[in-house]
Amino acid sequence: MTDYQLHEHDVLVIGAGGAGLRAAIEASAMGVKVACVCKSLLGKAHTVMAEGGMAAALANVDDRDNWMVHFTDTMRGGQYLNNWRMAELHAKEAPARVRELEQWGAVFDRTKQGRILQRNFGGHRYPRLAHVGDRTGLEMIRTLQDHGIHRGIDFFMECTTIELLTDGGRVAGAVGYDRERGQFHAWLARAVVIATGGVGKAFKITSNSWEYTGDGQSLAYRVGADLMDMEFVQFHPTGMVWPPSVRGILVTEGVRGEGGRLLNNAGKRFMFDDIPDLYKNQVAKDVEEGWRYVIGDKNANRPPELLTRDHVARCINREVKEGRGSPHGGVFLDIAWIKGRQDANGKAIDSHYIERKLPSMYHQFKQLADIDITAVAMEVGPTTHYIMGGIKVDGDSQMSTTPGLFAAGEAAAGLHGANRLGGNSLSDLIVFGKRAGEYAAKFARDKGAVTLDQNQVQSAIRKALAPLERGASGENPYQVMYDLQATMQDLVGIVRVESEMARAIEEIAKLRKRAAGVGSGGDRTYNPGWHTCVDLENLLTVAESIARCAIERKESRGAQFREDYPAKDAEWGKYNLVTRRNADGSMKVEKAALTPMRDDLKKLVEEYK
């Protein structure tokens, strides 16, 4: 028996990014007792890194915008695999959620009328992203953090949950350890909200931090909840490619939103060459029309750089593969060319303008790459950024297929379908974070108490302690993680083929065996080696799910591009793929038919084609 501390709450929220904080705030407002657990310090979750903005049809900048346009943009972006109910709720509720942040102290950039300013982003028909320079995520997380700490929520910082507890068919809390001291904890709760974010650490080149090891998805999977759409991993078209140590770090889409153009090594603006059918009527004819769009001309169409991310990433990939790339294996992203052009107010643009619009990009390149983006082009290439898939949830309540287990934010699936539009994640967090918190609190109030199963707690602890018992003589966990990342990057990346992915599955099986033998020296106090050992199982689970679903879906759609099935297949457009755990512990992937769309929404989709 290992000692642990027991905490009892009505609702346990795992994760303190935008989704987790918003869920905790809402649950607490419903009058129940709430705990919120996170792996890092408060305010450091991934949400802090978001740059460009949050999408909401406020119609402050273009009064033609409304929830219907936002809804249809989101569905088109997701290639119609989205949970349409979520896309509808998201489009309708995002404006109120954004304005609520303003009520809680967020300070967005302003329009001339003194209202919240909005900017252009890929796939959004009108300027729609509320933002603060290029540090919108910081504004969101700090606002929620500073509001949330006064709401009577019990925060547990730097604690990692390692297993969910169950009671009968129901979720009953979680087991974890605190990273600072290595003490074990059990949080007994009537409802649990998973808001743990994504899985980027399964790949070598990623914009994601160490936290993104797919914990929430794996924990849910292990108690029998369904995962959905796991094949859809978003490769953001513009990550840094040089210097090597910063490879993958994000270059915000805001650069293209402000007019940045993509060039190959011949200086050609190659994005004009390949416009997908779904967007034929929405792309500028030439450079001049594209620029007019950027500065707010309502009659102009967007430049092709602002097409959806999947498309832009593949075009960049093609340029590089066909030998037209930049010296370090990317392409050029040039914002300096807008100097001398006239901005929306007819003033000539200078370096200072660029620096003011994109301050953190300016500093990021200056400090990390010795490059002045107001003078020379950046080198960029695709980076693993986001997972559209995740825990399958009910659109209204965010409850998973396991009673009492809810999910929100990047950890949940549905809103984005086959591809997410930029800016739709931050708004996702607050819309569905709120809903998850509300419904989890209701569930906790309506259903009876849960009981603690000592055996479950002790077996989770035993499993976590095994690598420390093996000690330094076990295999180095970092090596196993690197090998997994290389496997996923090379075999299940942007361009996929069945044979390679089949090899990935074999590799993952081998890596699982190795993961069972990893060990770490040192003790339980703040020991990253040990933490990495514990995280491996989760990474392997999500990696396997991604690979299996990607093999199963024999078509190209949204973020999934299959070289062996390069076309979209209408038949596949009728299904999501669901990952589930078999009784013997093996993984099963199944087709699940989409719910037919409500007629009024169908009509909208037709109308806004």
Added chain:
Amino acid sequence: MNSIQLRIWRGDDSSGQYHDYKTEVDDGMVVLDAVHKVQAEQAPDLAVRWNCKAGKCGSCSAEVNGMPRLMCMTRLNTLPTDAPITIEPIRAFPRVRDLVTDVSWNFRKKLTIKPFTPRKPDFPDGEFKMQQEDIERVQEHRKCIECFLCQNVCHVLRDHHKHDEFIGPRLLVYSAALELHPADTADRLKSLKDEHGAGYCNITKCCTVVCPEHIKITDNAIIPLKERIVDEYYDPLKVVLRVLGVRR
């Protein structure tokens, strides 16, 4: 690839010492990369905090060759290579392990500051009417990534350990952002003066120098707060009005 020497402080609150590590580094690497390399290859249990690797989260604060820095934003090629690079935890807070310190005090202290208290919204949909020029200063202060480097260098905390009486530059910036918010209605001046120790700051500006977000902590946050306090509590007319119970 060339090889460098790192001298990393390792230990906990009770004891510790410097350990030397030799490692190979690539073009363009930052200090955090080198630390991670040592962690992956030689010392898996080396404790260090990080998240974003891009200067956005404020997790990786440490003292590099005695200078308070974000490790992820400190390029190795900006440091002399003829001597080992010394990396130590920040000093104003208790040590947990290696480069990780217990910064929870900052989070507890923040709770004692009155949160944002808005006036009624100006538009029926809930938005405030605020012009860009009226919020520039607030936005400057809201850039703070809570790296606590300013807390680390402020002598009032670092040398005089006035953690009970003084909230430090970070939380003065936080207070200033609230006080300067055009839609905020709360009054924090009395608590700033009495519990939060604004008077302890003697404008040495060390905090401003180390701020990775280039927030002009002293000039744009602390001095305006101090001026407001003086106005409110030491202006003879105001004092009379306050005694009579008349508010501004």
